[in-house]
Amino acid sequence: MKTKIKNQKGNENRNKSNEAKKLIENLNEAAAKALIILLIFSSCIGAADAASFNSGVSVNLEKTIELNDFCTKLNYELKEQSDERIAFQFPTGDWGYVYRNGVVKVGSTKGFSLAQKDVLEREVMQIANINERGISEWREEQVRDSAVYYTQQANVFKRIKFKGSIKDCSYLNLKLMVPDCSIKEGKAKFKVHESIRGLISIDQGNCEFRGINGVEYITKCLTQGVHDIYFATGCVQGNHGFTIYIEAYTNPCEKSMTLYSETDSNFWTDGTDASKSIYDFNEHPPTPPKSCFVHSNCDSDGFCGSDKICRDKKKEDNPCLGNEECLSSNCVDGVCRPPGYCKTDTDCDSPRYCSDHKCLPKKQNDESCSTDNECLTNYCKDSKCQRITLIVKVDGNKIEDIEKIRMFIPPGYSGYKKLTLITDKGEVNNVEIHVSGEVADWFQEVEPFRISTAEMDKYLYLEVPTKISSYRSYHGILKINGVEKPIEVEVPNIDTNLQCDRAYFDKNKKLARCSAGVVNLGADTLNNLHISMRITSGGVIAQCDGIEDSNIGIAMLNKGELKQYDKILLKCNIELTDPNIQQLDYSLQMTAENSKVGESFTGEKSGKIYIKDIPVVEEPEESQDSRESPSKQPKGSRGYLLYIIIGVLLVIIIILLFIGK
Incomplete structure (x- = not known):
């Protein structure tokens, strides 16, 4: 029984296997057919692309x-x-x-x-x-x-033209010889004066046309051999011209048609073969235009037009809207121009000038010139490029007349030095200012600039690092258009110290008492001090001693003079955002003026204030009895004397009572 079952299962498996093989074979056959169809289809598409015009x-x-x-x-x-x-x-x-x-x-x-x-x-x-x-x-x-016509095969379009004239009651008998060609189509076209009514007959009426100008198809009449052409009109006055065109579309044949007269040996007209192969046409339908959004979407020789279609870049003298439209990449006043073409100096890259529509390099000093714009210095004098005299003043003195440029800036502070620039012409381009030496990184870089007036002010900004040695001077070299002058930055010490103790003024509101100290450790007196303090996180300034302007969360103090080792204190109460906070973030700003050199500077210090805890002293709470209304008994020394007197009287009364008994 088990063997039989196994045989049945084996047969079922074999049948399934055979079915699977047939399915795979059918699929393979279908895939092969699909592939063949696809190849044929693709080859047809390729052929259509190749034979673009017919x-x-x-x-x-x-x-x-x-x-x-x-x-x-x-x-x-x-x-x-x-x-x-x-x-x-x-x-x-x-x-x-x-x-x-x-x-x-x-x-x-x-x-x-x-x-x-x-x-x-x-x-x-x-x-x-x-x-x-x-x-x-x-x-x-x-x-x-x-006109020359192009067809799939050459030599298939035949054409013959006959021009003549008629007068009075004339007629013509002509012969048309058709070469050994298979005629696919034939056509005759007649042009005569509109007043003329005539008759044209081929082969004695086999094809016959009467009346007006026009085109008639005569395919059935244009067979190989010689045909009679009869042309007659009614009687007309005067001499009138006429033209007959006979055209044929044939199989490829190099011979042409001939029209002649048997009675007039001078009349003989050979037709023309006015057709060539389409492959000689040398044109194809334009490739569909490529769409674009920006110029980079197009090929290197194209640009993106306003209609979002890639266009060919334009040659010189063609209208343009921008450099991208020109092969020369130079669109000037809406016209593509050669590279380097210019109309004004602004069309040229610096330092070049425009001359005869060409950008030329500007000239060095002592080179010949005719106008200022030809010179690098923009100064042409006595037909030569010359250097413009640039006068630099520091603190009202010419830079040549001072020993060095001094500045007074404490660590972590910043300041300015004003330079006054004067020219003997009124305009200088590309004025450069450079600082070198150990203070080079302290000065803000100055981009080349132009002096457009006879006198202008330029400010040098520097910031002294926080972590440098105080009580000494730092040196460098200032260079302005070739003029060099030493710089000395004196770095005094402005010491600041902040501390904060937490204090409890009542059980609901907790305040911290903070003090900020500013000490002048430098040798020079500081004038016109302005100090401001702000808590940036953890709390807000609530009230400061002796300072009125602290209601906006900023404590400010002005002092006219701060001598060496003098100290200024800012004492403020800080309302904490959290009673258990351990530190506050602060910002302390100060501006002052050095009395020795008369220069002002400014600086900012920020950091954290660590809060120190102090013992809390709380007042005892009042009892309920103490809050009741006071006793009517007298108080003080007079009350006690009254008590003594009353007591003595009571004792005397008691003694008298005993004696009386």
Whole structure:
């Protein structure tokens, strides 16, 4: 029994395995078919891309075309534009190309036929009309006769033209020889005066046309061999010209049609083979424009236009809106110009000037010049570039007349030194100020600047580091446009000390008592001191001794003079944000003036105040009895005397009572 069950399971497994194999084979076959279809489809797409145009026409108008002017008259959307050609699309879907050298082309993705040939011809005429602002019949005929058509195969479009005249009651008998070609389509076009009513017959009425100008399809009449052409009109007055066009679309054939007269040996007209291979057309539909948001989205030779489409960069003398639109990367006054082109000095990079629309390097001193802008110093005198005299004053004295520039700044403080700059011309560019030596890093860097007036003030800002040695001077060199002068920064010591004791004034509100001390440890007297203190976290200033302006959380104190070793104290009560807080953050600011050199400086010190605990003394609470109304018994020394008198009287009364018994 078990064996039978095993066999059944084995058969089931084999069946499932076979089904799986068949499924895989079917899937593989389907995948292979899909792959083949995909390859065929992709090859078809590739073929469509390769054969972009199936028919076309080209004409040389034999005159230069001003493309910018042509674009202003074009009613169709411009798709491509360069210095040599433009491209646009007709409502029919055909593409028009106009070249600066006068060549005009129209390409179509539609196959060639005589009807498509007429469409291409009309579109070429539109271009000629736009360019020449209307053309005459003679010019139109000239353009039509010079047109070359492009088809999938060469030598398939045959054309013959006959021009003649008629007068009185005349007629013509002509012969048309059609070469050994397979005719796909045939067409005849007649142009005569509108007043003329005539008859054209081919092969004795096999094809017959009467009356007016127009086009007639004569495919059935254009077979290989010789055909009779009979042309007659009614009797007319005067001499009238006429034109006959006969066109044929054939299989590839190098021979052309011929029109001649058997009665007049002087009349013989050979037709033309006016078609070439489309592969000689040398044009393809423009690649769809690439969209963009910024210039970097386009190729290196393109820019992002206002319509968010990548355009080719423009050559010189073309209109532009910015440097990015020009191959030269130089758009000046809305026109692309050569590199280095300029109209004014502002168009040039510094230090260059504009001369004859070219940016030239500015000249050194003693080089010949004609105007100030040619010189690096902007000073042309006696036809030579010369250096402008720059006078520098410090504290009202010329820098040449002082031994050194002195400054008085304590550690951690900052200050300014005013320099007055005067020129003998009134304008100097690229004035440079540099400080070197051990104080170089203390001074704020000064960018090159221009003196635009005869006199201007420039301030040197420096900040002395906190962690440096006091009671000494630091030195450096100040250099202004080649003039050097020593700098000496004297660093005194302004000592500040803050401490804070926590104090309890009542059981609900806890305050801390803080004092800030400022001591002048320097040798020079300080004048016009202004000190301010603020608690930045952990509490707020509630009240300060002798200071009125502390209601905004800032304690401020002014002092006219602080001599060496003198001390100023700020004593304030701080309302704590947390009764158990152990430290406060503070900021202490001070400005003062050094009496010796008359310079002012400012500085700020910040840090933490660690709160020290002190014993708390609390007043005992009053009992309930003590809060009751007072006794009516007398108090003081008079009350006690009264008690004694009353007691003595009571004793005397008791003694008398005993004696009486």
